[in-house]
Structures are given as structure tokens and as C-alpha cells.
Amino acid sequence: MIIINNVSKTYARGRVKAVNSINLEVKKGEIFGFLGPNGAGKTTTIKMITGILKPDEGQIFINGINVVSEPIKAKKQIGFVPDNPEIFNRLTGIEYLNFIADIYEVDGKQRYKKINELAEIFEIKDALNSSIGSYSHGMKQKLIIIGALIHNPPVWILDEPLVGLDPKAAFLLKEMMKKHADNGNTVFFSTHIMEVAERLCDRIGIIKKGEIIFTGTIDELRQIREENDSLENLFLELVDNE
Numbered sequence: 001m002i003i004i005n006n007v008s009k010t011y012a013r014g015r016v017k018a019v020n021s022i023n024l025e026v027k028k029g030e031i032f033g034f035l036g037p038n039g040a041g042k043t044t045t046i047k048m049i050t051g052i053l054k055p056d057e058g059q060i061f062i063n064g065i066n067v068v069s070e071p072i073k074a075k076k077q078i079g080f081v082p083d084n085p086e087i088f089n090r091l092t093g094i095e096y097l098n099f100i101a102d103i104y105e106v107d108g109k110q111r112y113k114k115i116n117e118l119a120e121i122f123e124i125k126d127a128l129n130s131s132i133g134s135y136s137h138g139m140k141q142k143l144i145i146i147g148a149l150i151h152n153p154p155v156w157i158l159d160e161p162l163v164g165l166d167p168k169a170a171f172l173l174k175e176m177m178k179k180h181a182d183n184g185n186t187v188f189f190s191t192h193i194m195e196v197a198e199r200l201c202d203r204i205g206i207i208k209k210g211e212i213i214f215t216g217t218i219d220e221l222r223q224i225r226e227e228n229d230s231l232e233n234l235f236l237e238l239v240d241n242e
């Protein structure tokens with residue numbers, strides 16, 4: 001479960017208000033899509049949820065753990081896939097995964113099982129002994145996803161996870177996200193594409209210029225957007241973005 005209470009964040013010494021007093025609650029068993037156009041504040045919010053950035057105001061709890069006051073404990077709950085897969089090019093895939101498994105104190109048996117299972121699913125087993133520098137964008141992304149899930153985290157946070165993945169890998173990841181939520185866990189992901197959210201999410205939140213302008217189901221969005229011009233325009237913008 002993720003709780004975001006009145007969270008704000010500014011950049012450039014307060015000149016850029018990236019996130020403005022947002023409130024969100026994502027429950028266990030739920031896939032939550034965080035939607036918004038470019039520059040809306042999605043990545044900033046995700047960086048605060050994962051403890052990379054500290055909110056200027058407000059609090060964030062992951063399964064009841066305060067991200068700022070108990071950062072290590074909170075991070076153990078989270079599997080995080082960032083939007084940019086630029087990672088340690090000089091390591092081999094398996095060195096990277098072992099490094100991540102060491103940080104999360106995953107024992108040998110579990111890491112072997114998880115790496116085997118996920119590398120098989122994403123078809124990068126044969127590449128694990130090659131250096132990451134030789135990987136394509138999609139392969140790096142798959143490696144990051146495996147690394148993010150190696151410690152079996154209950155809460156998945158994914159920043160634009162489907163961008164750059166081939167259709168088969170995107171399908172597999174979506175299936176994994178559904179299964180994870182069906183097992184009673186939490187999945188939070190950002191996207192700027194309405195269609196992705198429509199197909200995958202139990203609920204969505206829409207952020208625009210740092211403010212949450214809608215939370216609810218896709219059906220609820222359909223009902224109210226006809227009466228709300230600004231939401232309707234944003235909806236069309238997000239659909240056009242595809």
C-alpha cells in the first residue's frame with residue numbers, strides 16, 4: 001500500500017513547483033496508473049515515493065513505513081524500474097544482478113531461482129555474461145526489471161515501464177504486473193498514454209502541472225470527462241500522445 005499525504009516538491013530554489021500538495025492512496029491488490037503529459041510531475045512523484053528525492057512538504061508511507069524516516073526499511077518493500085535504463089556499462093548482466101542481490105541481501109538460492117526464472121521469461125539468459133554496454137535499450141530495460149524484482153518486493157513502482165520494450169516483453173511485463181496485483185500486492189506505474197492505462201489499471205490518477213486533477217476508475221473518468229472541459233481536453237491530449 002502506498003499513501004501520499006499533502007506532498008509538494010519544488011526545483012530551482014522554489015522557482016519550479018513540480019508537485020503541489022498531492023494526495024494519493026494505492027491499495028494492496030491494485031494496479032494504479034499515474035497519467036499525465038510531459039513535465040506534469042510523474043517522475044518527481046516517483047522519485048519521492050522511492051526515496052530518491054525528499055518531499056519539501058508532506059509524507060509518504062509504503063506499507064505503513066515512512067519513506068523519509070525509515071528509508072532502508074521502506075526500500076526493502078519496493079521494486080523500482082526507472083524511466084532511464086542507463087546503468088553500469090562495464091559490468092556484465094550477471095555481475096549487475098549479483099551486485100543488486102548483494103545490496104538487498106538476497107541469498108544464493110533465491111537469487112539463482114529468480115534470475116533464472118526472469119531471464120528465461122525475458123529471453124536474455126544467453127546475454128547475461130556479456131557486458132551491459134553491448135546491450136540494446138530493451139535488453140538494459142529487461143535487466144533493470146529483473147534487478148528490481150530480485151528481492152521479491154511487494155510494492156512495484158515503474159516509471160514508463162513499457163516504453164522501449166518490444167511487444168512480447170511488454171505483454172509479459174503487463175501479465176506479471178496483473179499477477180502481482182492479483183496476489184494482493186501493489187503496482188504503481190506512470191505512463192503518458194491513456195490506452196495503456198485503460199487496458200491495465202484498476203484505478204488511475206491524472207496529474208497536470210503538479211496537481212492531481214482526477215483519481216478513480218476508467219469508467220468514472222468516462223462519466224465525468226464529458227461534463228468537465230479541462231479533463232476532456234487533457235484526455236484527448238493523452239490519447240493523441242500515443
Ligand SMILES: Nc1ncnc2c1ncn2[C@@H]1O[C@H](COP(=O)(O)OP(=O)(O)OP(=O)(O)O)[C@@H](O)[C@H]1O
Nearest residue numbers: 011012016018036037038039040041042043044045
Ligand atoms: N532537476 C530539475 N531541476 C529543475 N526542474 C526540474 C527538474 N526535474 C524536473 N523539473 C521540472 O519539474 C516539472 C515536473 O517534471 P517531471 O520530470 O516530474 O515530469 P514528468 O511528468 O515525469 O514528465 P515526463 O513525462 O516528461 O518524464 C517539469 O516542469 C520539469 O521541467
